[in-house]
Structure formats: structure tokens, C-alpha cells
Amino acid sequence: MGRQRHICPECSEPRVVVLIEASGEERRECAECDWRDYRTFGERRLTGDT
Numbered sequence: 001m002g003r004q005r006h007i008c009p010e011c012s013e014p015r016v017v018v019l020i021e022a023s024g025e026e027r028r029e030c031a032e033c034d035w036r037d038y039r040t041f042g043e044r045r046l047t048g049d050t
Helices: 041-048
Strands: 016-020 025-030 036-040
Touching: none
Parallel strands: none
Antiparallel strands: 016 025, 025 036
């Protein structure tokens, strides 16, 4: 699917690529610096739903 670019919170460059894994994990990685962010949709859903 498509890749979106976001502004990196570390270096402020629009070089962050968001990748969605088959497991439902969302990975954000900056091509400019070493910043990375990982989160899973399952965890978010568990905290949001009642």
C-alpha cells in the first residue's frame, strides 16, 4: 500500500516513512536521523474501547 511521509519529531525533516506490518504493528522510521516509533493497533484499541 502507499507510503506517507511525516515530519520527524527529532530532526524536523519530512523524512519519516510509516509502514504497516501484516501483524497490525505500525512502524515509523526517519530516513534522516535514527528516530523510530513502533506501536500496535491492538494496544490502542484495548485502551480506547469499553
